[in-house]
Amino acid sequence: MNGLRxxxxxxxxxxxALLAFVSLTLLGVALYRDLERELIRRDDAALVNxxxxxxxxxxxxxxxxxxxxxxxxxxxxxxxREALLTITSAGQTPLLVVNPGNLPLPSxxxxxxxxxxxxxxxxxxxxxxxxxxxxxxxxxxxxxxxxLQVLTGRLMTERTAVLASYRINVYLFxxxxxxxxxxxGYLLVHRGLLPVRRLARHAHGIGVGNLGERLDxxxxxxxxxxxxxxxxAMLDRLGKGFVQLGQVSTDMxxxxxxxxxxxxxxTQVALQQHRSIDAYQQLLASNVEELERLARMLDNMLFLxxxxxxxxxxxxQELDAADEMQRMADYFEGPAADVGIHIRAxxxxxxxxxxxxxxxxxANLCANAIKYGAPHSELVIDATPCAEGIRLSVDNxxxxxxxxxxxxxxxxxxxxxxxxxxxxxxxxxxxxxxATIMQLHNGTCSASSQDGVxxxxxxxxxxxxxx
Amino acid sequence: xNILVVEDEPKAGNYLLNGLQELGYCVSLARDGxxxxxxxxxxxxxxxxxxxxxxxxxxxxxxRRLRKEADTPVLFLTARDDIADRIKGLxxxxxxxxxxxxxxxxxxxxxxxxxxxxxxxxxxxxxVADLQIDVLKRRITRAGVxxxxxxxxxxxxxxxxxxxxxxxxxxxxxxxxxxxxFDSDTNVVDxxxxxxxxxxxxxxxxxxxxxxxxxxxxxxxxx
Numbered sequence: 093m094n095g096l097r098x099x100x101x102x103x104x105x106x107x108x109a110l111l112a113f114v115s116l117t118l119l120g121v122a123l124y125r126d127l128e129r130e131l132i133r134r135d136d137a138a139l140v141n142x143x144x145x146x147x148x149x150x151x152x153x154x155x156x157x158x159x160x161x162x163x164x165x166x167x168x169x170x171x172x173r174e175a176l177l178t179i180t181s182a183g184q185t186p187l188l189v190v191n192p193g194n195l196p197l198p199s200x201x202x203x204x205x206x207x208x209x210x211x212x213x214x215x216x217x218x219x220x221x222x223x224x225x226x227x228x229x230x231x232x233x234x235x236x237x238x239x240l241q242v243l244t245g246r247l248m249t250e251r252t253a254v255l256a257s258y259r260i261n262v263y264l265f266x267x268x269x270x271x272x273x274x275x276x277g278y279l280l281v282h283r284g285l286l287p288v289r290r291l292a293r294h295a296h297g298i299g300v301g302n303l304g305e306r307l308d309x310x311x312x313x314x315x316x317x318x319x320x321x322x323x324x325a326m327l328d329r330l331g332k333g334f335v336q337l338g339q340v341s342t343d344m345x346x347x348x349x350x351x352x353x354x355x356x357x358x359t360q361v362a363l364q365q366h367r368s369i370d371a372y373q374q375l376l377a378s379n380v381e382e383l384e385r386l387a388r389m390l391d392n393m394l395f396l397x398x399x400x401x402x403x404x405x406x407x408x409q410e411l412d413a414a415d416e417m418q419r420m421a422d423y424f425e426g427p428a429a430d431v432g433i434h435i436r437a438x439x440x441x442x443x444x445x446x447x448x449x450x451x452x453x454x455a456n457l458c459a460n461a462i463k464y465g466a467p468h469s470e471l472v473i474d475a476t477p478c479a480e481g482i483r484l485s486v487d488n489x490x491x492x493x494x495x496x497x498x499x500x501x502x503x504x505x506x507x508x509x510x511x512x513x514x515x516x517x518x519x520x521x522x523x524x525x526x527a528t529i530m531q532l533h534n535g536t537c538s539a540s541s542q543d544g545v546x547x548x549x550x551x552x553x554x555x556x557x558x559x
Numbered sequence: 560x561n562i563l564v565v566e567d568e569p570k571a572g573n574y575l576l577n578g579l580q581e582l583g584y585c586v587s588l589a590r591d592g593x594x595x596x597x598x599x600x601x602x603x604x605x606x607x608x609x610x611x612x613x614x615x616x617x618x619x620x621x622x623r624r625l626r627k628e629a630d631t632p633v634l635f636l637t638a639r640d641d642i643a644d645r646i647k648g649l650x651x652x653x654x655x656x657x658x659x660x661x662x663x664x665x666x667x668x669x670x671x672x673x674x675x676x677x678x679x680x681x682x683x684x685x686x687v688a689d690l691q692i693d694v695l696k697r698r699i700t701r702a703g704v705x706x707x708x709x710x711x712x713x714x715x716x717x718x719x720x721x722x723x724x725x726x727x728x729x730x731x732x733x734x735x736x737x738x739x740x741f742d743s744d745t746n747v748v749d750x751x752x753x754x755x756x757x758x759x760x761x762x763x764x765x766x767x768x769x770x771x772x773x774x775x776x777x778x779x780x781x782x
Contacts, residue, residue: 373772380773387660391741422711423737426750452741459745 108277113270120262136214174247200229303331343505351382413475432468439475444555453529456522461488481554493541502527565595566610592616626652632673664728719778728775
């Protein structure tokens with residue numbers, strides 16, 4: 093059964109066979125019925141015809157004489173063993189009985205003399221050994237001899253034989269056609285699937301080393317083109333993801349270098365000679381700082397690598413936008429005031445988000461805004477309901493970010509200024525975490541910068557029904 | 560407070576043992592799951608610190624068997640930042656968890672919370688040296704001088720005053736004062752503490768807020 097379910101070729105061949113057999117058999121049966129009806133009609137017509145002939149024939153007294161003297165003539169006239177003919181004058185022994193097959197005589201009410209015979213007058217009997225038997229009786233005016241009763245019948249041996257052979261032929265043809273179709277179907281499908289097997293072989297050969305290779309659509313049937321295109325598009329995406337992943341690993345390794353180098357160097361230098369307790373304490377505190385930096389980076393990397401969005405989505409709540417904005421303003425009040433930045437928080441509406449993730453995203457944006465904001469300027473965080481849901485924005489005054497950097501800001505470890513000293517508090521992951529959080533919420537994030545104002549926007553979709 | 564630490568990693572076990580002993584706790588260390596379970600059932604501990612990843616009998620198994628006989632509070636340590644893992648631990652009857660790497664101060668704070676008996680009553684008046692805090696009226700005076708604090712500064716001071724003598728990590732402070740439960744790449748806590756110091760410490764002789772290098776802050780009358 094398993095083989096049947098899994099082999100398309102075998103399945104199609106069998107379906108072909110079955111369809112061919114069924115359709116040909118149905119056609120055969122329909123034709124058979126027609127033929128049978130036609131044969132019955134013809135046979136019945138022959139019987140009626142015989143009676144009609146006898147009606148004409150027996151009007152003549154010579155003919156009656158002939159019956160008496162030469163019954164063999166009638167036997168010959170009827171011609172074969174299946175025929176039956178009796179002529180009886182009322183109440184007397186039959187004038188003529190032609191019954192070479194010794195068929196049982198049916199008792200039939202004769203059709204009246206003045207009524208013309210029709211096919212409906214023919215009676216059908218089950219007959220002998222399953223061979224149908226048809227008979228018709230009529231009253232005939234024979235002039236001086238008065239009325240005679242004529243019964244004629246026929247055992248339909250010939251018809252039965254014809255129909256039987258017809259039946260056998262129908263089944264035989266249907267079977268042969270089914271087998272032929274199954275075979276040709278098998279071959280056709282097998283051949284038709286050749287390109288698929290070729291593609292499979294090709295796909296099999298594509299690995300990590302040659303992700304740049306694409307499936308060849310040349311010579312492939314049109315039906316397969318969408319699949320090939322989709323597969324190639326998937327390879328594109330995979331390839332891109334792979335490159336990105338490799339890049340991230342490299343970047344992360346580089347990022348790890350700095351804290352590890354500090355740890356290693358400082359500790360080794362410290363161990364060169366005996367030092368005061370204070371110096372050791374200083375070293376250890378410095379080590380803790382570097383280690384915390386590593387731990388934070390680890391935490392961020394794991395956060396970005398987490399692939400399952402459902403748990404985050406399940407914990408979404410309806411949050412008051414004004415409250416959340418104010419919370420951000422409160423949180424960053426100190427660091428902002430240090431550099432003379434005033435935070436203005438405003439907005440209204442409802443944010444449908446997981447609170448911790450929302451705050452993390454906003455905090456990352458605000459931290460950046462303060463870090464890169466011009467001293468003694470204003471930082472505006474705002475929320476406005478929009479068509480999709482709610483739009484949160486963080487605007488700061490500061491150096492304009494060149495347009496070519498904007499689309500890449502949300503990539504991991506991307507930095508506008510490569511030479512900028514990497515501070516212990518920044519690891520180049522902040523904005524990519526924002527992007528991931530927005531992706532988890534099916535929202536969007538974007539950045540724009542012109543005339544000294546840089547704006548980051550987050551759009552959270554509104555709560556849908558049933559969520 | 561009696562603490563059992565079940566940890567197979569030698570370095571981790573040692574520092575947990577030393578660190579907790581130095582804080583004045585009575586600590587037993589078990590270096591594998593079977594020993595940990597044995598000790599947990601033999602003696603009466605106030606709290607158990609249980610590492611999950613251990614050879615032979617892992618933390619889950621220890622927890623499962625322990626919960627059949629005792630309801631000692633258990634804090635488990637896991638290196639896997641996996642929600643399913645955490646849920647599993649809590650379902651098996653653990654009371655809290657920490658993900659490695661964790662800060663030692665955080666561990667101590669959690670252990671204190673777990674062993675705190677009975678409901679905590681919110682103090683209406685707090686007094687630390689010459690600093691007085693009226694929690695209900697949100698009024699601060701030090702040496703008779705009224706000090707005005709912003710809401711967050713008050714929350715920070717209140718947190719310090721209710722955890723007198725304990726070292727509070729930056730992430731714990733961020734979580735309690737601003738409800739920010741993640742390590743943000745900012746110095747918000749340091750700035751806030753500096754501003755608080757400006758108001759309640761700088762004008763006075765006795766300093767109450769102490770930096771603990773590499774860990775966080777401690778609020779205490781002792782330097």
